[in-house]
Amino acid sequence: MKNAIFFIFITSLLFCYQSSVAQSIFLNQDSLNFKHYIWSDFESYENSNSINSRFIKAMYNNGYIDDGLKNSVDMTHNIYGISELQFSANYLYLPFADTSKSPLGFFASVSTGFIRALNFTPDVYKLIMLGNKSLAGQEATFNNSRFYMCDFQKLSLGFSLRLPSERGDAFAVIYAGPVKGQRYMEFESAESSLYTSETGEVLDLQANATWYSSDQSKRSNSDFAGNGFAAGAMLHINDQVSGYWIFARADNIGSINWKHSSTRTYIDTTYHFSGIEITNILNLDSTGINISSDTLRKIIEQNTDTIHFRRSLPETFYIESGSHFLNNKITISGSLLYVFRTGMPLPRLNLQTRWNFNRYFSPFINLAHGGSGTFSGGIGVVSRPTKNLYFQIFTPDILSFFAPDFSYANGLTFRAAWTF
Amino acid sequence: MSMRVYRLLFLALVLFSSCRKDNLKPEWDADFLAPLMTTRISIQDLLSDTIVQSESDGTLTLVYESLIGEIYLDSLLIIPDTTIGYTASLNNLSINDIIFDYSISLGSIAREDSTLNGPNGGLYETIMTAHNTGLPTHIQAIDPMTFDNIALNAGDYFQTITLENGDLEIRIDNHFPLIMTNVIYELKNSVGNQVLVRDTFLTILPNTSETHTHSLAGMTLENQLSGFVTLSSLGSPGDVSIDTSYALTAQIEVKNIAIQSAIARFPAQEILSLNQTADFANNDIQLTRAIIKEGMTNVVLQNTLGEAIHFSFEIPGAKLNNIPFLIQGTLPAGTVSNSSEVSLSKDLSNYDIDFKGIRPFELIEGDLNGNNMVDAPVDNSLYYKLSGSIDSSGNFINLSQSDFVSAQCSFQHIKPAYIKGYFGNMQKDTTGVTTFDLFPDIDIDGASFAQARLFLSVENQIGASAAMHINTLRAINTQNGQSALLSGLAATNPFMVTSASDPNSLAIPVTPTMNVLELNEQNSNIQQLVSVLPNTLEYNIGFELNPGQNPPAPNTGTDFAYDNAHLSCYLNTEIPLNLSFTNLQIHDTAISDLQSLNTENINYGNLVLYSYNLFPFDAVVNLYFLDSNQVLIDSLSASPILVNAGIPSQNGKVLTPYVTKSVVPFNSIRLENLKQTRKIKVTGKFNSAPPSQHVQVYNDYFIEFKLVGDFNYHIKP
Structure with a gap:
């Protein structure tokens, strides 16, 4: 159990990753004047409202987390964090309404996603990183702490429809497909606490928590720990007259039925521990003294059922809007992102400004705030070496490279597209 | 898209999936407080649960009862195996005129x-x-x-x-x-x-x-x-x-x-008719009634006559559910050279048997045994009837002087659940050695009690009075070799024990009489016995039933005994725990299983022992860690840990425990020693405080030890 708790905590810190800048690839096109769109996204992203980038890097580097680093974490409020690692390859066929026999096109995508999210009370952090001595004489509360982890791959197939407009271009896509579940963990505590007496003579644990886990013996890329179904939709409207566009996408709407030796643990118990109680130390006879108590483990085992369970995917909702200014020299956009099931308290807000110097070099800055993280300032570059090629690279917080103590987001986004 | 594209896509998926850093292992140190062990020692733990009695004012009295002699009468009050036989020659067989x-x-x-x-x-x-x-x-x-x-x-x-x-x-x-x-x-x-x-x-x-x-x-x-x-x-x-x-x-x-x-040709006729008694000689016991717990009756009959004989064996005085004991059957025809034989057994369990002989029946039916009188009252006598008859078959039967018919009836392995009568002046001694665990498993140099009382009590479940003779009662302290022999009037005069009352039911337990003799300075040297702090009593106790009584007239004995009835002699000790003592030492060894302790990630730390002492006793305690060969590996503390006595309030009672905190540093070497431990030896030495002054002990006194680990732990997920 102890290792499991550490695992949750560590992995949730290591994979704070989020598709925070899922901008439409079409944002930078002059118009939707192609029929074929092939693009690929690689996104690695993590952010937190309390855990800085130096802390994260220390973990990435298998580093020793010293007291200074541990205390650098803001422990004055709940600690949120989210991470996502995603790769996708996509194809969109978008026929022109006036030349095609049918206005319907189609959409295909394969993707893999690994998402981790946490929402911990400061006491959870203190207990794990500092030890319960830092909580002596206090009741450490774990109320509504949450950890979420879901690894999955999916295939999406759907239809696209170009929507003719006198002012510009627009299209809609709706898609669905099977999902392969690879690994899943979900922990959520209700009213839970741990009291450590001042002298350490007494521990009082109140635990009200639920834990879902897929079959952890089947967690590699090729394992089918579960299967399910997911759907999504996209809508893009581009007003070429005013230079205004809006893009919205809903993704991962569906669920996975986790199979094999998946388990569900529900604990609602109180546990008082004041050491191994030796009834009469003066009359031990052949009594054995075994200090390696495994009571907690037994409680967990007794409340664990091996069952198949169905849990929702991390539904993602993204909306983006922007406009071109100064004869397309400057592009300003904003977006909101919310990922359900991650404990994200608010949507993540992004504001981006791009300077379109030439087709080879269009730098932009991205300011973000909210979600599971805090303020971050990222930079990126868009390049269109030819009419049909598009590249973009982006990092969410420039401070993570220069002042990691003050950075609470880091990662890398790379996007390549070919249109014809 | 071509297959090449698909392959590229799949390869890319796998590659990017592999970017996850699941195996990252950051490390850090954290400080943990963990309660390891707790134990509370009450006075009951110190002196054994069974011997400490709480008084209404919260004070304690050391009450100890030691069984020093017990006599069961089962082996004495027995009904001996008895066989009665009768053989009848057939020359009195008649034929018609x-x-x-x-x-x-x-x-x-x-x-x-x-x-x-x-x-x-x-x-x-x-x-x-x-x-x-x-x-x-x-x-x-x-x-x-x-x-x-x-x-x-x-x-x-x-x-x-x-x-x-x-x-x-x-x-x-x-x-x-x-x-x-x-x-x-x-x-x-x-x-x-x-x-x-x-x-x-x-x-x-x-x-x-x-x-x-x-x-x-x-x-x-x-x-x-x-x-x-x-x-x-x-x-x-x-x-x-x-x-x-x-x-x-x-x-x-x-x-x-x-x-x-x-x-x-012989006509139908009764060839055998006996009304006799069987005597159950039983020393000087005069048995009048018994309810049988278990036992058998076996009847063997033989016949040489060439006619079948109908037989009947009845014990009118033995009844089960008010139905007399009866065995009957037919003995087949036999010959002189090959007699016929029938053997029948019947369980006597639960039969209520009258042992007053034939008289009670003759009083009703008149002379039954042919002596032309109503017999005199007797005990230990069982009246039985044996009869046999033949039918007339019309055949010529060869009858000689060798012809006979015989019956043999035996009463075997009879164990009574209840007997009544007069048990005589039975005498029985019991000798033995018994433990007197006033301070079990405790070494003590010396103790002084403010007051001590001893009682000799005899519990009698038998329906007969008795006299107990304390032939020998020696108090022995095997640890220091001291002993003292009881002397005085209590040792020389018999102690009279009263009879129990008969509940007249097997379902109702006999309420024993309690006969108590206080051993005091006037009738014994009891203080001398107490002063040796005995842990063993050597005894020879004699009992005599019905002392000084002459046998009563037959049929009038009122002694009784139920199954397992016994006389028990106890030595009861009552010592108010107002005492002083020196060097009360306890030590015990327990098997430990500390090898499973995960100590390898402990960087350093302390074991902290909190002691809460309400006893007015100073104590020094320690734990010793031994390997499988009982060799000392380490100890909790280099020198024994001193736990101060609780401080009495003005009314002499300790109200607040004295708290002692003892910090024992532990490094990785000592932790490794802990893992090698296979046995833990606990030692403690107590002295009442202040020295040489009697202190009152209350039932809510305790000393509590709490061992807390205060460790800096290296975490490496």
Whole structure:
């Protein structure tokens, strides 16, 4: 159990990753004047409202987390964090309404996603990183702490429809497909606490928590720990007259039925521990003294059922809007992102400004705030070496490279597209 | 898209999936407080749960009861195995009386005279003329005349019979109008010609009868008998009417037959009828009643007679659900060389048996055993009835002196659940050594009690009074070798123990009488015994039942005992815990399983022992860690940890525990020692405080130890 708790905590810190800048690839096109769109996204992203980038890097580097680093974490409020690692390859066929026999096109995508999210009370952090001595004489509360982890791959197939407009271009896509579940963990505590007496003579644990886990013996890329179904939709409207566009996408709407030796643990118990109680130390006879108590483990085992369970995917909702200014020299956009099931308290807000110097070099800055993280300032570059090629690279917080103590987001986004 | 594109896409998926850093292992150190062990020692733990008694004011009294002698009466109050036997020869077997009739008519005499003297002018003519004319006629004297045609057939009764005893009775009725003289008769076996009887009736007057009886003892009778009769007459006393049918009749009866041997037909008859008692001799115990817990009765019967015998064995005084004990059956026919045998067993469990003999039944039914009186009251006596009978089969049965019928009844392994009567002056000693664990497993140099009381109590479950003799009672301290022998009046005078009351039910436990003798300075040297702080008592205790009592009249004993009834003698000790002591030492060793402790990630730390002491005792304690060979590896503390005594308030009671915190640093080496530990030895030494001053101990006193680990732990997920 102890290792499991550490695992949750560590992995949730290591994979704070989020598709925070899922901008439409079409944002930078002059118009939707192609029929074929092939693009690929690689996104690695993590952010937190309390855990800085130096802390994260220390973990990435298998580093020793010293007291200074541990205390650098803001422990004055709940600690949120989210991470996502995603790769996708996509194809969109978008026929022109006036030349095609049918206005319907189609959409295909394969993707893999690994998402981790946490929402911990400061006491959870203190207990794990500092030890319960830092909580002596206090009741450490774990109320509504949450950890979420879901690894999955999916295939999406759907239809696209170009929507003719006198002012510009627009299209809609709706898609669905099977999902392969690879690994899943979900922990959520209700009213839970741990009291450590001042002298350490007494521990009082109140635990009200639920834990879902897929079959952890089947967690590699090729394992089918579960299967399910997911759907999504996209809508893009581009007003070429005013230079205004809006893009919205809903993704991962569906669920996975986790199979094999998946388990569900529900604990609602109180546990008082004041050491191994030796009834009469003066009359031990052949009594054995075994200090390696495994009571907690037994409680967990007794409340664990091996069952198949169905849990929702991390539904993602993204909306983006922007406009071109100064004869397309400057592009300003904003977006909101919310990922359900991650404990994200608010949507993540992004504001981006791009300077379109030439087709080879269009730098932009991205300011973000909210979600599971805090303020971050990222930079990126868009390049269109030819009419049909598009590249973009982006990092969410420039401070993570220069002042990691003050950075609470880091990662890398790379996007390549070919249109014809 | 081509397959190449698909392959590229799949490869890219795998590559990017592999970017996850699942195996990252950051490390850090954290400080943890963990309660490791807690134990609370009460006064009950120190002195054993069973011996400390709380008083209403919260003070404690050391109460200890030591069983120093116990006598069960099971082995004494027994009903011994008893066998009663009866063998009956069958010479008293009877057969019916044998009766023959024989007659000689006046016509027969006339014909015999005609044969002897011719028909004219003689007796023949006189008789026939008188018969024919009907005129009264005088009959002259008749010379002796013999009739030798007597033939008697007893084939319906027997083939042959040798008589142990018997009589042959001949009765002659003279229906002639003649005075008969010298009537001679003879009877003999037809084949063997043995004369059975020869006799003469000298005179038989007209219309009278004469009877003669002869003994046949020792004679053998054949079923075909023959004989003759010789008769003569003085003639008629005057003129008489004559009818030739007038006859002289003889009735021959064989009676009062006692058979020595026979081949005969036997009529239906009872051949065996006994009303007797069996005596259960049992030392000087006078048993009047018993309810049987377990036991068997076995009846074995044998028969040589060629007739089946119906038998019945009854114990009227043994009843189950008010139904008398009864065994009955049929003993098949046998022979002398091969007797038939029947063996029947019956469980006596739960039978309520009266051991007052035959008298209670004779008082109701009259004399039963043929002694023509109602028997006197007796104890230990069981009345039983044995009877046997045969049916008449009509067959000839060969009966000899070797024939017999026997019955053997045994009472075996009888264990009573209840007995009543008089148990006599039974005496029994018990000797032994018993522990006197006033301070179990504790070494103590010295102790002083403000007050101590000892009682000798005898618990009696037996319905009889008793006297207890303390032959020997020695208090021994095996640790220091000191001992003291009880002396004084308590040791020399018998201690009287009263009888228990009979609940008169097996379902209701007997309430024992408690007989208490306080051992004090006046009747013993008890303080001398206490002062050695004994842990062992050596004893020889004697009990005598019904001391000084003479046996009561039969049937009047009132002693009783139920199963497992016993006399127990206890030594009860009451010592108020107002004491002082020095160096009360305790030590014990426990098996430990600390090798599973995950200590390798502990960087450093302390073991912190918190002691909460309410006792007015100073203590020094320590834990020693031993390997599997009991070799010392390490100890909790280099020097024993001092735990100060609780400080009494003004009323003399400790209200707040004295808290002692002892910090024992532990490094990785010592932690490794802990893992090698296989046994933990606990030691403690207590001294009452202040020294040499009695302190009162209350029931809520305790000393509590809490061991807390304060460790810096290296976390490496």
